[in-house]
Amino acid sequence: MSGPASGLTAPLPDLWDDAHAARLDEPRLLLYRSNLLGSDLRITNFGGGNTSAKIDGVDPLTGETVKVLWVKGSGGDIGSMKLDGFSTLYLDKLLSLKRVYRGLAHEDEMVALFNHCTFDLNPRATSIDTPLHGFVPHAHVDHVHADAVIAIAACANAEALTREIYGEEMGFLPWLRPGFDLGLRLGELAAANPGLKGAVLGGHGLFTWGPTSKACYETTLAMINKASAWLAANAKGAAFGGAAVEALSPDDRRTVAARLMPEIRKRISAGERKIGHFSDAPDILEFVNSRDLKPLAALGTSCPDHFLRTKIRPLVLAFDPAANNSDAVVGSLDESLDAYRRDYAAYYQRCRRPNSPAMRDPNAVIYLVPGVGMLSFARDKATARVASEFYLNAINVMRGASSVSRYVGLDEQEAFDIEYWLLEEAKLQRMPKPKALAGRVALITGGAGGIGRAIAARLMAEGACVALADIDRASLDEAVGGFRKSFGRDAAIGLPIDVTDETAVAAAVRETVLAYGGLDILVANAGIASAAPFEDTSLELWNRNFAILATGYFLAAREGYRVMKDQGLGGSIVFIASKNGIAASAGAAAYCTAKAAEVHLARCIALDGAPFGIRANSVNPDAVLRGSKIWQGEWRAQRAASNKVSADDLEEVYRQRSLLKLSVYPEDVAEAVYFFASDLSAKSTGNFINVDAGNAVSFAR
Template identity: 50%
Template sequence: MAAKDELTARSRRLGADPRNTNYAGGNTSAKDAAEDPVTGEPVELLWVKGSGGDLGTLTEGGLAVLRLDRLRALTCVYPGVEREDEMVALFDYCLHGRGGAAPSIDTAMHGLVDAEHVDHLHPDAGIAFAAAADGEALTKECFGDRVVWVPWRRPGFQLGLDIAAIKAAHPQAIGCVLGGHGITAWGSTSEECEQRSLEIIATAQAYIDERGRAEPFGQVDHDPLPEAGRRDRAAALAPLIRGLASTDRPQVGHFTDDPVVLDFLSRARHPALAALGTSCPDHFLRTKVRPLVLDLPPTAPFDEVVTRLRELHAEYRAEYASYYDRHAEPDSPPMRGADPAIVLVPGVGMFSFGRDKQTARVASEFYVNAINVMRGAEAISRYQPISESEKFRIEYWALEEAKLARMPKPKPLATRVAFVTGGGSGIGKAVALRLAAEGACVVVADRDGEAAAQVAASLGPDLALAVTVDVTDEQLVRTALRQASLAFGGVDLIVNNAGLSISRSLLDTTLADWDVQHDVMARGSFLVAREAARIMIDQGMGGDIVYIASKNSVFAGPNNVAYGAAKADQAHQVRLLAAELGAFGIRVNGVNPDGVVRGSGIFASGWGAQRAAVYGVPEEQLGEFYAQRTLLKREVLPEHVANAVFVLASAELSHTTGLHVPVDAGVAAAFLR
C-alpha cells in the first residue's frame, strides 16, 4: 500500500475513536519517495493532514503534499520565534504538484521530525498529563524514558524544531507529551506509529485509572433534575439563552445532558474548575476561554433562573471585554464578540453555540473533552491550563484570523432555524429543501412521521430534524416546537403550510368537511404561530412567520366553500399577526399559490380528481388547464412557492410585513386590492 493510502487509513482509524482525538483535532503524516514529474528523478515528499481537516473522515484530497528538501531548507531562513508566523506563508513554496489541502500550522512538526510517520493527537488522557500542574514529573513517572515532556509552546515552526531536537536527543523515545496541548508519536512504519500513539493514550489512561483519586470534582451538591423535568426546563430556557448568546451575532444552539456533563455540574468543585477555562488550543478556540455557569441550584424557580442568567450574561460580556483589553496589542484583530459559546446549567445540562449546528455541536463535544481532561488532571495532580495571556495569543492569533477570513461567505439564511409544517411532501418538502439549501436549519414537521423523516434524512442531522405532529393538537404543537428548541436553540422562521382540501358544493359540504379543514388550516396555523411567537419573543431576535394561504383566500371559486373560507381565515391571520408582532421584530407574510398539481400532496389525495371533475377536464391534464387560464400560461410547481418563501424570509425584504405574494402565474380575478 502506498504511503499516502496507509496514512489516510491510519488517520481514519485514529479519528474514529473520540478517546484518541477530537473532531478536526490533531494531524498525521507520512514520508516517502515519488517520481518528480519534471525530471523523472525520485523526490522525497511529505503527506500531512491539511488545515481544517478531520482525521476521522480524511481522504487524499485533505492532504497537503510538500517536498521535504524545500521544507527542511526553511530552517536556513528561519528568523526566530518572534517572527515564526512568517514561515507559514513559505510552506506554499514547498508544495508539490497541483491541488491538495492548505498546509496547517503543524506542518513543521511533521516535516522536521526525523521519522517516516508522525501522529499528533489530542486525547483526553494525554491532555490530562499536559494540563497537570506537575505534568513533567508525572510524564516521567508514567512513561519512564519512553515518552518525553515538551514544555508549552504555541504551535508553529519553533515547536517543530523543539520536537525534532527532542527526538534526536532521546533515540529510545516513541513520542512526547506537549505541555498544555496534546501528544506526538512517531514510527518507521505506519503501523508502528499508530501502535505507539495508542500505547501512549492507553498507558496514560491506565495510570489515571489506577492511581487517580476518586471523585476529583468533589462531593455531589445537587442531583440532576429527573429526565422529563430536565428536558422541559432545557426547552424553556433554550430560546432565552440562545438570544443572550446571539447579542453580537446570531448563533445556532445545541443542547446536551450527557451524563459526563450532568455529573460535573452536580459536583462541588465545578464552579472553580470551569472558571479556570479549557486548556488545549483546540478546546478554547471552540469553547472560548471559559463558559458561563449558572450559580443557582436545579430547584431554583424558573423566573429566578431567567433573571440570574441575564445578570450573569452581562457580567460575562464585561469580563470578556476586560480580558481582551488586558492582552490586546495595537496590531491585535478586533474583538470578535463577547458572548459565551458554552452555557452550563446545573441539573439541566449544557447549551453550546456556533455559526451553524455542526459548530455548536462540536463546541459541546469539545467541552465534554475538557471535562474529561479536568477529571484526569485533578485525579493525578491539579488542573493547570496554560495562562490567560497564552490563550489570548492563540484566540487572537493573526494566523487564526487569516483562517477565519478564508472561510466561505455565509449563505443567506445561515444561523436561522425554520419550522415547516406539512414538510413531508409537496409544497412543504420543496420549502424545506430550499431553506436548507440557503443555509437554514430545518425542522420538518408532518403528521406523517415517516415522510418527515425521509426529508430530514436527505438533508443530514446537522441541517434537519423530523418531528411528528398533528397541528390541530395544542400539546403536540407545543412539544414539536420544544423539540426544535432543544435541537437548534429556538426558531426564527415558521412556514404554516400544513393543509388539506375537500371540494364539494355548499349543499354537499358536511359539518365534518368544514371542521377538518378549519381545524388544520385556521386552528393549526394559529396554534403553531402562537407557540412559535412565544419562543421568538423569548429569543429577542425577531423572526418570520409565513403562511402558505391560497389564491382561493381572495377568489370565489365553485364548490369550495370550506377550503376557501379556511384559507381566508389564514390570510387575515397574516394581517392580524403582522400588526401585533411587529413590536417584537417579527414579520408575518403570506404566499398565495394556485394550481400546484405536480408534487402536491393535496392534489394527490383526491383534491385533484375533485377539481378536475368540477372543471370537466381529465385529472392528468389539470395542471395544464390551470396554466392556460393564467396570464403567463405557466404551470405553478412546489419549487415556485418555495422561492417566494425564501424571498420573504431573506434580508432583501427586511422591511416587509403583512404582505401576500401571489404565486399563481397571474390570475386577474385574484389580484390583491
C-alpha cells in the first residue's frame, strides 16, 4: 500500500439537513453542527475539539439584549454532548479580560477570571480554548483535530504546505500551547485578514469560521477535504517505509493478544488496576508491521489532545510474528516495562519545573505489537478504548505527514508542560474517587436471567466491567443493550455459550480477556431446576443437572482460575448455589446433589487458590421467583404441586416458610455476590452466605 490510507483521504460527506435545521433556534443549530462534526472520528476524536457561536441573549439582570458566547465546556464531547454541555459567557466581559492579561508567563491565572464572565449562572466549567473562540471576530467558530489537517500541521514545513494547499483562504500560526495568548494571536490574525476562512495551528489542528452555523460547518468540511485531496495527490512512496513483517492470521492475532494482555496488566496494576483494549484494525496493522515503526513511534504525537491520551510515546514490544512465540515476549516483558519506566522517569527529571506535580504512573498507555496490533491500558475501559482511537488518529497523521514531508512530533518540553500543566493537575484532583470495583473485570454465566442481570447491575454500579454469558441469545442481547444504555457502551459485552461445552467456555473467557485485558471476578450462575421422586429420576435428568450445575461450574471456574493465576492479581470466584446444596429437599435428588457438588467444589478451589490470592465462596439463595427463568417453567408447577398450592400462590408459601417471613429477590442475591467479589470480603474464602430469609435446616454447621 502506498501513500495515505483511504480513511485519511476519503472525502467527508456533507450531512447537513436543511429541513431539520429550519426547526432549530441558534443554540440548537450550534448543537446540531457540533454533533455532526463529532460523529466522525476523522474530523475529531472523542472529547477533542470545540465549537462556538456568538448569540444574542437577554441579560437576566438588565433585560437588555447582549452578545453571549456559547462554547463547548471543559471535558465535553461535541459528538455526544447536549445543550447543557456549552458554557455561556458575556462576550463583552470576556473581551475585557485582554486589559488585565499580564503576558504568557501569567496566562493560567486568566482561567479563574472566566468565571466572572459567566452568563445566566451557567454551571458548565469553561474550557481553556474559550479565548480562541471569543477573540475571533466571527459569529461561528469550529476547532477540530482532523487527521488530514494535523498531518499537514505536523510536517517540518507546515507553514509552506498550508500556503500551497489553501492559498489565501487559510492562515497559519506556529505551535503555541492552547490558552489565552494563542487566543489573542488567533483573534489578531482573523481581524487583520478578513478574507480568511480559518487557520491551521502548527502541530495542533484546524480553526474555521463563518457567518452562520451551516456556513461554518461547510467550511470545516471543505478545508478538511482540501487537505485530504492534496495528500492523496502528493503522497510518495510506501506508507511508513513499507512492510517489514507480515500480520498473523486474525485468530492468531487474538490468541497472542489474549496471552499478552493479562501479563501486561499484572505488571502495571500495582498502584491502580488497569483495564485493557485490543485493536487490530487495518491501519494499525500497517503501522505496527512497517519498517518505520520504531523511529516514528519514538517521536511521539503532535496534537496535544493525542498526547494527553496516549502519553509521551508508546511501547513497542519485541514480538516476531514469523516465529509467533508469545512466550518469548512474556519472558522479556519485565525488562521492556522497566526500560520504559526508567525512560519516563528520566523524561520527568529532564523537563520538570520547580512547581511541577509529582511524577504520575510511569507505565505506557499504548503497546504496539508487530504482526498483532495495538493494546492500550487505562483506569477504565472507555479511557483505554479512547486512547487507542487517539493513537489511531496519530498513526493517520504520521502516515500523511511522512508521505509528503518529514513528520515532527511535539517538542519534549512542550509535551511535559501539557502533561504536567497545573490546570490539568487541578482537573485530575477534582475527579471523583474510584468506585469499589473500578478496574475489575467480571464474567457471569447465566448472565441474562433475573439473578444474573441483578448481579451484573450491582457490579457495574460499583465500576466493574462485565461479560455476560448465556445460552439464550435473545435475552442476552436485550440485557447487554440495556446495560450499555445505563452504564455506557463499554460496561458490558455478551457471550452466547453453553456452559457444558468445554471449548465454548474457554472461548468465552478468552473473549473476556480480549475485551477488558484480564479477569478478576468469576460468577458461576447458569442453572436449571428439576423435580422428580428419587425412583423416577432418570439418568438423563441426573446427567443434565450435573452437566449444567456441576460440570458447567467446574469449567467456568477452571478457565477463570487459570487466567487469575497467570495474571497474579488474585481474584474472586463466586458460585450461585442453593439452600438445597446444604439441606436436601424431597423429590429433587439430582438438583440437590449437583448443588451440593457446587458448594464443595468452591471449597476445593479455595484450598488450591489461597496461595495465589484467589478466593472461592458460595451464595445460597432460596425461592427467588421474580425474574427467574427457572421458575417460569416446569419447576414452578412441580414445586406448586408438591406444596399443594396454585402456581400463583407459591411465592407466598415460600415467604411464610422463611423465618423472617420475607421474599427473596435477585437484588438480594446480587448484594451477597458483591460482598464476595469486593475487598469487603478480602479475608473470606471457602465460605457461603445463605440468602433465604432464614431457613433453620440450612444453617451453617
